Amino acid sequence: MSVSHIIILQYETATVTVAKLEKFEAGKSGWYYQGCDQCTKRVTHKDGKFLCYANHETQKHVPRYKLEVHVVDSNHKAIFIFWDSDYAKLIGKSTNNLKTELVEAGEDDPLKFPYPLDSMLNKDLEIRIVYQPKYGRLVVVGFRYGEDSIKNLRDQFPT
Template identity: 30%
Template sequence: MCFIQKTPEGGFLEMILMDERLFFTKGTIVKEHELLEIPEHVYDFTTFEEILSGQASSDVLVDVIGQFVDIEQERYDNPKMVIHMKDPRLSNFMEKHETGPIIIILTLAKIKDPKGECPIIIQGSHDSKLLINENIVEIQQYRNRLDSVPVCESLSQAISQISSVFEASTIDKFFVNTPVKSVMEINEFDRELFCVTLAKIEKFFVANGWSYEGCSRCNVKGDPETTYICSGCGKSNTGTVARFRIEILVSQEKECAEFVLWDKECVQLLNVTAAELKKQLIDDGEVDPLAFPEAIECILGKMLAFKIKVQPRCRKSFVIQISDDEQIIDSIKLKLPSDEV
């Protein structure tokens, strides 16, 4: 990576290299290359369904999009989720707004897990941005989907119907920039590739363990014995958190492949964290820290849609998303060769 700046004296340009992996040698040739248009903003929206179901991790910041309904005008008996924003622009915008839906994007928001009977809190962070009815593609696409939702007679009905708008977008999100490939094709790839497939979990590679000690802020492996600077998030840590890492064998007809399930997907499947599972083993009198918990065996035989990153060098594929949604599974079946379904 590099950038060009003009020196104060003028007359010539100075190139400053920002990445030590980039070298210029005597035979290096630099040519002008026309770059494709780079979008100003790229969003990876987390749906309300993912947040409410616990699929969205509270360890990372998220982008959310939705239709504004009201500001503390109606109280709910049992609210499930509350969005906190301290930006005065929203109330100011409401005073001037006349007609039409108000679509809001909140970037880099923090998910706060519920405590007791309290709802899930979505709160803006220091670096969050609030976009209100901006003239951008994402808001226009969301507004177009809302046009198909019938007019509602009550606020609760509106919230329910707005929630349904995400169903189609969740399915689209699963397939974005990821072609559907069969397990046979995945085994033949000689380069890294993101793709989607359908497969059944056949067995675990028990000898490779099921968990590791990771950074408390991200998923990078950490050192539980000392204070260290995490190579993933760059933060100082004094401890670690148990996280899942399970190697599995999956099958599709007569073909098999090795996948690696990480923490988020395992929690989604098992409804328990690695730390909680380790505590259960200790409470049950298990003294072997490498013992494979029986509770994990409940996922054997599951047919799932997998979004993966194929890693030919290690002959494994890393799972980055899973789904048991029937619409997603049916869509994959239609795109797979008939003899692979």
């Protein structure tokens, strides 16, 4: 389904599209957030401990990817949200490894997108998403990268 068709849907919908990752959108927390070590929820620091929104209490937090990426298909654009495991698969590095490399290089600003994240920009992906019209979000739940996969999908759904 094209991005232009997806963004006018009225109900939460899971679908597949082919789109090019164009650029990053700097969200409130940047390219990563501090997550729980027991689940994927964000943690807050309270009384010397970290507490996530699922009420897990922990002594440490784990950095996790949350990337808002502008995607384009033809002339239509939208912002897709890539979560931790999907973007780690895309670039081959965990958030923790990338953050450690940046700290060692003297850079730790979450609002500055590191170069390794750029490796997937300007490439077409077959992206499985869930569109949540209530929140206006397009959440990535999987992807495939490769010309054969993309060609097969485009052949099934001509424009």
